Structure formats: structure tokens, C-alpha cells
Amino acid sequence: xxxxxxxxxxxxxxxxxxxxxxxxxxxxxxxxxxxxxxxxxxxxxxxxxxxxxxxxxxxxxxxxxxxxxxxxxxxxxxxxxxxxxxxxxxxxxxxxxxxxxxxxxxxxxxxxxxxxxxxxxxxxxxxxxxxxxxxxxxxxxxxxxxxxxxxxxxxxxxxxxxxxxxxxxxxxxxxxxxxxxxxxxxxxxxxxxxxxxxxxxxxxxxxxxxxxxxxxxxxxxxxxxxxxxxxxxxxxxxxxxxxxxxxxxxxxxxxxxxxxxxxxxxxxxxxxxxxxxxxxxxxxxxxxxxxxxxxxxxxxxxxxxxxxxxxxxxxxxxxxxxxxxxxxxxxxxxxxxxxxxxxxxxxxxxxxxxxxxxxxxxxxxxxxxxxxxxxxxxxxxxxxxxxxxxxxxxxxxxxxxxxxxxxxxxxxxxxxxxxxxxxxxxxxxxxxxxxxxxxxxxxxxxxxxxxxxxxxxxxxxxxxxxxxxxxxxxxxxxxxxxxxxxxxxxxxxxxxxxxxxxxxxxxxxxxxxxxxxx
Numbered sequence: 001x002x003x004x005x006x007x008x009x010x011x012x013x014x015x016x017x018x019x020x021x022x023x024x025x026x027x028x029x030x031x032x033x034x035x036x037x038x039x040x041x042x043x044x045x046x047x048x049x050x051x052x053x054x055x056x057x058x059x060x061x062x063x064x065x066x067x068x069x070x071x072x073x074x075x076x077x078x079x080x081x082x083x084x085x086x087x088x089x090x091x092x093x094x095x096x097x098x099x100x101x102x103x104x105x106x107x108x109x110x111x112x113x114x115x116x117x118x119x120x121x122x123x124x125x126x127x128x129x130x131x132x133x134x135x136x137x138x139x140x141x142x143x144x145x146x147x148x149x150x151x152x153x154x155x156x157x158x159x160x161x162x163x164x165x166x167x168x169x170x171x172x173x174x175x176x177x178x179x180x181x182x183x184x185x186x187x188x189x190x191x192x193x194x195x196x197x198x199x200x201x202x203x204x205x206x207x208x209x210x211x212x213x214x215x216x217x218x219x220x221x222x223x224x225x226x227x228x229x230x231x232x233x234x235x236x237x238x239x240x241x242x243x244x245x246x247x248x249x250x251x252x253x254x255x256x257x258x259x260x261x262x263x264x265x266x267x268x269x270x271x272x273x274x275x276x277x278x279x280x281x282x283x284x285x286x287x288x289x290x291x292x293x294x295x296x297x298x299x300x301x302x303x304x305x306x307x308x309x310x311x312x313x314x315x316x317x318x319x320x321x322x323x324x325x326x327x328x329x330x331x332x333x334x335x336x337x338x339x340x341x342x343x344x345x346x347x348x349x350x351x352x353x354x355x356x357x358x359x360x361x362x363x364x365x366x367x368x369x370x371x372x373x374x375x376x377x378x379x380x381x382x383x384x385x386x387x388x389x390x391x392x393x394x395x396x397x398x399x400x401x402x403x404x405x406x407x408x409x410x411x412x413x414x415x416x417x418x419x420x421x422x423x424x425x426x427x428x429x430x431x432x433x434x435x436x437x438x439x440x441x442x443x444x445x446x447x448x449x450x451x452x453x454x455x456x457x458x459x460x461x462x463x464x465x466x467x468x469x470x471x472x473x474x475x476x477x478x479x480x481x482x483x484x485x486x487x488x489x490x491x492x493x494x495x496x497x498x499x500x501x502x503x504x505x506x507x508x509x510x511x512x513x514x515x516x517x518x
């Protein structure tokens with residue numbers, strides 16, 4: 001101890017709405033409601049690679065994916081320039097080093113790190129955490145990516161279970177959990193020689209599901225926690241002549257910020273929007289095949305691009321795949337019997353955690369640990385949930401909560417039937433049902449829908465209870481070499497903490513690149 005160690009270690013006919021409240025991460029929303037816009041056909045970079053690799057996936061690299069029902073691939077766009085080829089470092093016969101599936105905050109942050117942007121500790125910086133400060137001084141001038149993340153993160157505590165997430169958050173926002181606004185102790189240098197060619201595939205525009213949220217909704221996290229490395233949200237908003245609301249930002253501003261971040265940092269050539277991944281398969285390449293340099297697995301990522309002319313299938317090959325798709329691709333379904341006609345009478349029923357006629361299924365009460373000064377509206381709703389129970393007199397007109405009740409069925413006469421913990425059934429008239437019960441990750445493109453990679457393979461994949469099992473210091477799957485997961489899929493459900501996953505993945509991939517034979 002004490003010495004720096006280098007890196008090396010809605011069902012049926014029911015008319016209801018599935019809605020989501022203000023969210024913490026880009027994945028905590030329903031997916032895009034609008035048609036995503038792909039890159040133009042003459043764009044350089046990954047778009048050209050997608051078109052060319054579809055035609056020549058290579059021999060001996062896993063299995064060919066058949067896209068049934070899809071139109072044949074159109075002719076490839078004009079050949080890309082030599083500078084584009086050099087930048088991507090890939091050709092039709094050579095696999096890409098990295099493919100990132102998902103273009104939300106996780107994917108954007110990882111793309112930033114893989115593009116050669118490297119974090120260093122400022123020479124004159126003093127971190128308020130004494131143990132971390134001592135460790136940082138043991139390797140002056142050495143980038144964080146080149147240090148032992150296990151060693152640096154040892155002894156840190158915070159609101160995340162991930163040690164690397166706590167480390168990166170502590171470096172970016174040293175005293176934020178204590179109400180301070182100390183500047184980051186990091187400085188960033190662009191080292192092009194450390195860049196790793198990669199492609200970021202996303203259904204939506206850069207920023208992912210944030211583009212699907214109602215723009216006026218306010219984020220749950222503080223605005224300063226929504227930012228990505230080397231571009232603070234408040235600085236960006238000042239230039240846009242915008243302001244935070246009670247230290248929080250609107251979803252529209254955050255979506256714009258993420259999209260603008262990709263442009264300002266020069267990452268746009270790595271992003272392919274309108275890309276839907278339908279299959280990820282892998283196998284050990286034939287040693288005699290082109291591009292096979294070792295016995296590491298090779299991945300085939302297949303899908304289609306949404307274009308004005310329809311779907312254009314693609315098939316890409318890569319040595320590493322990073323899953324950064326978030327958690328809300330598949331809305332959770334409400335189990336009940338019967339159907340719900342298009343009622344238009346009062347009152348409204350909310351299934352989840354927002355008020356009017358409020359059903360809180362399966363719980364006696366709702367715990368709230370958010371600071372009251374920062375989140376007054378949440379504490380007010382929490383107070384209403386406790387004081388406005390159906391079992392007690394009503395101090396709030398037009399509001400009732402049903403803690404500890406189970407929805408049994410909907411009747412044709414605009415009635416909903418509930419059952420309490422004692423088995424007593426209660427009938428209420430309702431007109432509109434808003435389902436606010438969250439969503440689940442959609443990994444249907446993986447074998448077994450990704451269940452085999454969860455911490456407990458016998459239980460459903462859950463970002464909160466059963467995430468993908470990854471090494472805490474590399475975020476590589478413990479069950480499949482070359483497959484990484486980050487963000488909510490790995491259990492990091494706050495934007496401020498998903499960036500630590502990007503740091504871990506980038507450090508691991510850089511280590512692989514330095515070990516790769518010439």
C-alpha cells in the first residue's frame with residue numbers, strides 16, 4: 001500500500017398510456033417516438049464502413065446473419081477518402097476494434113475517451129479526499145487511464161456501488177455530495193496516437209432516449225450532474241442563454257446538450273443514427289482468416305439502418321462490443337384482466353409514483369431519501385401519498401392513494417377493481433389510466449436476450465436487482481471475453497456515475513490495444 005501501481009491488473013384492448021416521469025439517465029425513458037434520421041449517403045466514416053462491411057463480412061468469422069424480409073442492400077456509397085480510412089482504421093476485410101451499441105450519455109462518454117481525449121490530474125490540484133490526494137501525487141504526469149483504477153478507487157464511498165464510478169465522479173466533482181462546487185481536478189489532453197477506431201450505433205440522435213422525453217420536464221438529478229467530461233452543463237447553458245431551474249435542467253436542454261457535445265468534441269464521424277441492432281453473434285476466428293491476429297473472439301453485429309427509402313441491412317465485424325443501450329427500451333407491462341374502453345370521465349388513475357388517483361401496488365408506504373430543499377415537489381407528493389390514503393380522511397381534494405393494493409381487473413363500465421393486503425376487493429370508477437411503472441432493457445439481439453450474462457442467470461435481467469455481471473474495474477462481461485456492458489445495464493443508473501463505466505472500459509480497451517501484436 002502507499003505506492004503507485006501501474007495499470008495492468010399496453011395489453012389487450014385497454015386504452016391506456018405508458019408514461020415516464022422526470023428521469024435520471026437517458027435510458028429511463030420510453031424509446032423514440034419519431035423516425036430517427038440516418039447519416040447522409042455521402043457521409044464519411046462509419047456510414048461507409050457499414051455499407052462496405054455488409055457486402056464483405058469476411059470468411060471464418062462466426063456465422064452469417066440472414067435478414068429475412070428486408071430489402072437487398074443498395075449499392076455502396078462512393079469510396080471514402082484516404083483520410084477517412086486512416087481515421088477509422090478499418091476496411092472491408094478488417095474488423096473494427098470496437099462497436100458501441102447505444103448512443104446515450106454512456107456511449108458518448110466512451111466515444112470521447114476512445115477518440116484520444118485523455119484525463120490527467122492538474123499539477124496544482126489538491127483533492128479534498130486525503131487518501132485519494134496522496135495516491136494521485138504518487139504518479140505525477142501519468143494519465144488516469146494508465147493508472148491502476150483498483151488502487152485509486154480503494155477507500156472511496158458514495159452513492160454508487162461501482163468503485164470506478166465513485167473514482168471518476170470524485171475527480172470530476174470533488175465535493176458535490178457535500179454541497180460544494182469545486183472545479184474538477186482533471187485536465188484533458190487530446191492524444192491522437194491513443195485513439196481507438198470505433199463506431200457508435202444508435203436508434204436516435206446522439207443523446208439517445210433523452211430526445212424522447214417531453215422537453216419541458218425537469219430532470220431529477222441536479223443539472224451539474226448531467227454533464228459529460230470537459231464541458232459543464234452550466235457553462236454550456238450560459239452560452240445558450242439558458243438557466244437552471246432550482247439547480248436542475250429541463251430534458252429538452254439536456255438532449256440538446258448531448259447532441260451539441262458530440263459536435264463540439266468532434267465525435268460526429270463515429271456516430272451512426274437510425275441504426276437498429278437485431279443480432280450480435282461471436283465465435284473464434286480461423287487463424288488463417290484475414291484479420292485474425294489471435295484467438296480472441298470476433299463479433300458480428302447485424303441490423304438495419306432506417307432510411308427514407310426503407311430499411312438498409314448492415315453487418316459489421318468487431319473485436320469488442322460495448323452494450324450501452326440503457327434500460328427503458330421495453331416498457332413494463334401492467335398485468336390485469338379485462339379491457340379498458342376509451343373512457344373520458346374523471347377521475348384519473350395513476351399506476352406508479354405520481355398523483356391524482358394513486359395506486360402504489362405491493363407496498364405499504366413510499367420511502368423518499370431525496371433532499372427536501374432540492375426536490376420540494378417530490379416531498380409534497382410523498383406527503384400526499386402518506387396523508388391522503390384511501391383509509392384516512394382527505395385533506396387534498398381530488399386525490400387518493402392506494403398503498404398496498406393489487407389491481408385485479410378493469411370492467412366494461414369504467415370500473416377498476418383492486419384488492420388490499422387482507423384480500424378485500426374495492427371498486428373505483430376511473431376515466432384514464434396512466435401507467436408509470438418503468439421499463440426494462442431490451443437485449444433481444446443477444447442469445448437468450450442477455451439473460452445468461454446477468455449476475456443470476458436464473459432470474460430476469462434487471463438493471464436494479466440483476467444487472468449484467470461485469471468486472472468492476474474493466475466492465476467486461478465475466479462470462480464472455482470482448483463483450484462489455486456499461487450504464488444501467490451494469491447497475492449504474494445515474495448519468496454522473498455512468499461515466500466511470502466509460503473510464504473502466506476505455507482503460508481496458510487501451511490495454512488490449514497496447515498488447516495487440518503488430
